[in-house]
Amino acid sequence: MARIAVVAGDGIGPEVVAEARKVIDAALPGVEATEYDLGAARYHRTGEVLPDSVLTELAGHDAVLLGAVGDPTVPPGVLERGLLLKLRFAFDQYVNLRPSRLWPGVTSPLATVKSGEVDLVVVREGTEGLYAGAGGALHRGTPAEIATEESLNTRHGVERVVRDAFARARRRERRKVTLVHKTNVLTHAGSLWARTFEAVAAEHPDVTTEYQHVDAAAMFLVTQPQRYDVVVTDNLFGDILTDIAAAVTGGIGLAASGSINPDGTYPSMFEPVHGSAPDIAGRGVADPVAAVLSGALLLDQLGHADAAARITTAVSAELASRGPGVALGTAEVGDRIAAQVAA
């Protein structure tokens, strides 16, 4: 049976993770979970972000389920670089998977987009690009200061994520992959991405392909999100585009994500896209749907496609049955979805 590590984290993290676990239990009884205390609270208490011993223990699990980490008093970058990105890189989670669906019952902020019309998945590269941490500063704090950030891209890293995108497209109805980059300005990295994409596309004649510059894609996600099926892009572009995709499909409150090591060498990690939302923490009002859907991605990745599908079906039914403007409590939503899953 699967053994997962749970990092509930800060703010609403523990609240939404509790519901995700409830639903996972209903879908696949017997998953063993071990809790790890990481995040802003631990950092404030002990100064530790991710001790090596904890990293080693996490590596011994089949997957990691994370709620949310952070609070406004932690300096920018500490938990991001020290915990979230550290795990993505240490566990070689090169596929950052972010599905966006406009679920029945959910209203898009876009006037002309109807439920069911948007169903896309962004395959965001997770281990390279501007997230590599390459860069520095000289003459810091003086008028002569310069600061650099370097985007590192390898054929190895690009090809494996592009292959994953094509493999996912083949399992979907429309079988279409859109490459997003900025080849007209970032000519070196852009050329590597474009050539690699073309080479992989040639091996997949049954998959339709297109290319868009990132600025155009950002625009089309607003004007025609229906046009996308699978989108593959680099780490930073993926960060931005997935928040737009979440916004047009009802908000990050519903957006799930997986940081996946498809090779299975290391555990994959699953987390809602939303943050720790300290303003509403502890009140039992956070929507756990994003965490629950992240749990479905987790089960799917561990080979339990049926259990995962039961969760997404239950979420779909739950969202469809919510009247507009009805606000349910965190636990109530979890209970309802778990009941549907068990039924």
Next chain:
Amino acid sequence: MARIAVVAGDGIGPEVVAEARKVIDAALPGVEATEYDLGAARYHRTGEVLPDSVLTELAGHDAVLLGAVGDPTVPPGVLERGLLLKLRFAFDQYVNLRPSRLWPGVTSPLATVKSGEVDLVVVREGTEGLYAGAGGALHRGTPAEIATEESLNTRHGVERVVRDAFARARRRERRKVTLVHKTNVLTHAGSLWARTFEAVAAEHPDVTTEYQHVDAAAMFLVTQPQRYDVVVTDNLFGDILTDIAAAVTGGIGLAASGSINPDGTYPSMFEPVHGSAPDIAGRGVADPVAAVLSGALLLDQLGHADAAARITTAVSAELASRGPGVALGTAEVGDRIAAQVAA
């Protein structure tokens, strides 16, 4: 009297530029214009992108009005790096100005956003960041290929554009500046931007400030574009965010831009955000509003604020009077706006 250089360019460029000139003439008779033949057509004919002699001649003008350059047969980067970005860098156009207004009569794709509610301006840095052209590749075309792109940021470059943003905010009603970056991941450049922003903010106690990560800003531009007044950000983030802002205010068909050298050492350049749209070129159906509004930005920059205001007022009236779904010809729109301006 002002002397401007006109680069009509390719596709619909000449059509929309003709209307922009018509309207400029109506607002400020006597502007002298010299045409320069640059773009895809010249590149195909002669192999030239921007001869040094032309660059020198352009530098002798008060401003440049550009239609659109490019066609799908020119390799990515040739005209972008060789012409558009070459001019932005050679003429030190460090303020890339992109206003977005939801004009009366224009429908936003966002269900809840009404005309008049969105009025923001993005001050995009224009001479640094990932657009610097720093980067390269090794082992190109082999499995060992690596490609890099480097974002270069200087205190000098960041401070001057941040100052420009605060100066603009002071001239606006809401007096608010939002800094957008990704300080939690791009820690070196992010820190430089954040510290510079704070220092300049301290000199402007009458201006409200906020900071947002680029992914959050991309989302809020979709869910609450009303919240923004002046947004200041780096070159690449600005590229992406301005296309989202354009999308939520009626599309890039209405979006104007200025690449401005505020010091006046070199000419500033004004152009619609849209491209050359070869699919509709030559048919007289392109909407010239973005080019006309770019003409207004041009006159404003040259010190003719009244003439510029007459143009924006006329555009506003023109858009308000268009029935939904009414398609007017390019020249007809130009004629109507020019007539309003002259009235």
